[in-house]
Amino acid sequence: MNHYPAEPFRIKVVEMMKTMSKEEREAAMIEAGYNTFLLKSEDVYIDLLTDSGTTAMSDRQWAGMMIGDEAYAGSRNFLHLDAVVKEYYGFKHMVPTHQGRGAENLLSRLKIKPGDIIPGNMYFTTTRYHQEANGGTFKDIIIDEAHDPSVDHPFKGNIDLTKLQALIDEYGADRIPYVCLAVTVNLAGGQPVSMQNMREVSALCKKHNIDIFFDATRCVENAYFIKKREEGYKHTSIKDILLEMMSYGDGCTMSGKKDCMVNIGGFLAMNDDTLFARSKELVVVFEGMPSYGGMAGRDMEAMAIGIKESVDYAYIAHRVEQVKYLGDQLEAAGVPIVRPVGGHAVFLDARAFLSHLSQDQLPAQALAAHLYIESGVRSMERGIVSAGRNKETGKNHSPKLELVRLTIPRRVYTYAHMDVVADAVIALYNKRESITGLEFVYEPPMLRFFNARFKPL
Numbered sequence: 209m210n211h212y213p214a215e216p217f218r219i220k221v222v223e224m225m226k227t228m229s230k231e232e233r234e235a236a237m238i239e240a241g242y243n244t245f246l247l248k249s250e251d252v253y254i255d256l257l258t259d260s261g262t263t264a265m266s267d268r269q270w271a272g273m274m275i276g277d278e279a280y281a282g283s284r285n286f287l288h289l290d291a292v293v294k295e296y297y298g299f300k301h302m303v304p305t306h307q308g309r310g311a312e313n314l315l316s317r318l319k320i321k322p323g324d325i326i327p328g329n330m331y332f333t334t335t336r337y338h339q340e341a342n343g344g345t346f347k348d349i350i351i352d353e354a355h356d357p358s359v360d361h362p363f364k365g366n367i368d369l370t371k372l373q374a375l376i377d378e379y380g381a382d383r384i385p386y387v388c389l390a391v392t393v394n395l396a397g398g399q400p401v402s403m404q405n406m407r408e409v410s411a412l413c414k415k416h417n418i419d420i421f422f423d424a425t426r427c428v429e430n431a432y433f434i435k436k437r438e439e440g441y442k443h444t445s446i447k448d449i450l451l452e453m454m455s456y457g458d459g460c461t462m463s464g465k466k467d468c469m470v471n472i473g474g475f476l477a478m479n480d481d482t483l484f485a486r487s488k489e490l491v492v493v494f495e496g497m498p499s500y501g502g503m504a505g506r507d508m509e510a511m512a513i514g515i516k517e518s519v520d521y522a523y524i525a526h527r528v529e530q531v532k533y534l535g536d537q538l539e540a541a542g543v544p545i546v547r548p549v550g551g552h553a554v555f556l557d558a559r560a561f562l563s564h565l566s567q568d569q570l571p572a573q574a575l576a577a578h579l580y581i582e583s584g585v586r587s588m589e590r591g592i593v594s595a596g597r598n599k600e601t602g603k604n605h606s607p608k609l610e611l612v613r614l615t616i617p618r619r620v621y622t623y624a625h626m627d628v629v630a631d632a633v634i635a636l637y638n639k640r641e642s643i644t645g646l647e648f649v650y651e652p653p654m655l656r657f658f659n660a661r662f663k664p665l
């Protein structure tokens with residue numbers, strides 16, 4: 209008998225799921241060019257593609273949607289969101305954006321000039337894209353442990369201060385517009401950063417007059433890990449931990465589609481008055497008026513309420529522990545996964561899972577495709593395909609981590625669904641030798657993973 213805690217919510221609305229035969233799924237995958245991004249959502253049984261925008265909103269959020277003020281300027285929902293962001297994140301100013309990459313676009317255009325270096329704790333696809341599009345070069349300064357799926361570390365997202373200092377020595381602080389500090393680190397496996405590390409990074413950056421901008425996308429999950437793992441925070445509320453985390457930075461970009469618990473939205477926050485004034489000038493070009501960015505009034509209301517709900521301990525504990533439950537089951541069955549299990553997803557180590565394939569045979573892409581064909585579970589490649597090509601040499605980036613992400617949407621699936629997923633992955637692991645590699649038949653020039661098409665080798 210399985211033992212797991214009950215969900216801390218009642219289910220008010222349900223969406224029926226469709227099951228299909230293996231033959232039907234195979235045909236759907238061929239049509240999608242072996243890219244799980246290109247499947248029809250209707251053809252998916254359990255959808256673990258992403259936790260982005262897939263959150264089930266609460267009754268209160270839906271009620272908030274009804275009081276959306278859709279005035280072109282000065283919406284009351286903006287004033288609510290503005291107040292909530294300031295209260296929960298502690299920054300002086302904020303500008304709403306349609307989603308996280310909208311905020312990344314604004315920040316990168318405002319802060320980066322050609323030749324600049326942007327240190328960060330592991331790349332993220334859209335973040336690096338905007339940094340490079342503005343003439344910057346991303347430099348990875350995460351601790352070495354993060355690149356090894358089998359190494360256990362409570363804060364595997366930490367920045368290596370020696371690597372940061374070496375960049376400052378090599379390029380000079382003037383060429384570093386800011387450090388991009390992600391909490392948690394998505395592509396390392398949803399790994400957290402410790403408060404102590406943030407404090408130390410902040411001290412080093414202050415010494416050299418370098419700003420820190422958080423990628424706050426999954427900051428509440430990071431706060432939960434601090435509460436659980438770092439000495440001195442056991443009795444501190446998630447809200448207070450979050451505020452302390454953000455106090456070590458000068459601002460943040462936020463994809464509201466994750467830890468703000470909404471289906472669309474984001475923001476750019478900062479303390480600097482001049483940067484805020486320039487952000488308001490730029491946001492009208494790409495997003496909309498500073499009082500809505502790219503969002504509808506009703507969406508801003510849902511996000512304001514979602515931010516308050518996100519720091520509720522019962523919610524965040526259930527969310528992170530449910531992810532761990534899935535990871536523990538896979539690990540117990542000997543399936544290679546990234547350790548320790550992170551906040552939003554279980555990452556399969558595709559190199560070890562499909563050890564008969566080399567990285568240029570795209571093992572993670574092939575594994576994601578076959579998991580869908582076998583079980584109807586949709587996952588996402590996070591390996592060589594996602595990493596793209598070096599902008600100077602045109603060669604593939606070859607990340608050490610070749611992963612398939614089983615991403616758990618917030619408040620959507622139950623523990624029983626996790627059992628189904630675990631069984632599916634274990635069954636596939638037991639016949640892993642039958643999986644062959646893939647090759648590109650269409651490779652888009654940027655962010656290729658979204659629209660690329662493949663065929664079996």
Ligand code: PM9
Nearest residue numbers: 258260307308309332333334394425463465
């Ligand atoms: N993350 C994810 O599935 C959605 C798109 S996949 C490229 O993990 C971080 C850490 C993210 C992220 C999106 C963004 C961009 C920034 N930072 O999708 O534009 O995980 O809202 O956010 C996705 P938006």
